[in-house]
Amino acid sequence: MNLLIMNIPLNITGTIHDWINSIMPQTAANITEWVLIAVAYLALFAVAGLYLVLLERKVAAWFQLRLGPNRVGPWGLFQTMADALKLVSKELTSNDRIDKFLYNLAPYFVIVTSLTAMAVFPYSEQFQGFDINIGVFFLFAISSIGVIGILVAGWSSNNKFALIGAMRSGLQTISYELSVGLSILTMVLLSGSLQLSEIVEVQRTGGWLIWQGHIPAIIAFMIFMIAGTAETNRAPFDLVEAESELGAGFHTEYSGMKFAYFFLAEFINMFIIASIAVVLFFGAWLSPFGITEGITWFPEVLWFLIKVLLIIFLMMWFRWTFPRLRVDQLLTLEWKYLLPLNLVNLLLMAIVIWLNWTI
């Protein structure tokens, strides 16, 4: 536990740490600190998720020559807050003859896994909740659990649309996990570590990994972006929800806050995919060309956020440009194109590293 706090040696957390330890025994203080950190993370990313929804709506509007939400607060800044309040106050309805236990469990599966993944990212040098030495592996493992929530939601809803959506989700995630994994593996080959803070350290001296790995890294990035978009179930890979075919897919029968959990999880997953891309390819919190290297007061987390938002913007651009794939096209893309290219790319990266062609 002390490790957690020591990783955030900002003045304010130090003060809180001392104060909590002075008023209660060691074990209680540790538990209090866990709870505090968890609440801080939850609050931060719930709000971040809400604002991502707003950003999505604004960006979507601009891509379609519309204005987007602009009534609730200045420039519609409180729109998603109001939406969340509305969802909290709504009745939790359910279908006839559902599997009650699984039905109620499913949203938590989805939201908890995506929030857990947030803990390991190095937002800045000090701001990292949980720096384990298998960080990339942990992320990869955690992000696969979310699909269980989707499958459970579809199965327990007693609704054919939900079931079809959930089955498509299983199919899609199993296929695209491979590509995400292999493209991450390509970069791990280059960085030589699974620990996220270590990967950032590699980039501090030698430049961002997409620069160090040049051609194979760029191919890996493109494949990662395609497969990552598919992982988050967003258009053009939104067969899981597919409004025009399945109503709302796996969460057709959910209402109120349970629906909000699914919705929020989708946006937090987008943030996770963008964060993985930023850490593995674009040097996490490192400034471009080291322009703020010497400035100690500069909040490095800003660079992380800027890069993440750029990647998220790219994903939104995909969403509002490309039409949805058919199921057979989805599988063709993965098994006939992305997977072979990825394997060749992995080999190429190995050769590049073997012959010392990295920059």
Added chain:
Amino acid sequence: MSYFSDIYNGIKTLLTGMSVTGGYFIRARKGSLTQQYPDNRETLKMFDRFRGEVVMPHDEHNEHYCTGCQSCEIACPNGSIEIIWDRAVDPETGKKKKKIDQHIYHMGMCTMCGLCIEACPTDAIVWAQNYENSVYDRAALTKILNQPGSVVKAGIED
């Protein structure tokens, strides 16, 4: 080797699509298509082909073009138009001539199909561009299109 050309074409067409939407994204702040309706009520101008309601234009001498031929009444699929007509002696020729007494338009029944306006041989009725047509009493939706005391413009039948 269509495999690699497929990949090349795929990426190329996707980038073309992204450049189109990217252009929209950049221009969206200036050329937004959204009409913020209740706020811009003063400046909002409806479009030429907008179908608000059927009106009968009158000129400055309180004359209209309706000869009372009833083509519109026959063309109307659900009887939204009723014409009450009469015969009067034409002072110039001394013959009895058909003229309208009241051109009644039931706007509450009208589906805005436009068949009456297409049927009118003298263009006596046209589409108006107004759009705020809701009222509290449906009797207010039954309108008499010709103004009181108006007469048909001379020579329109020739």
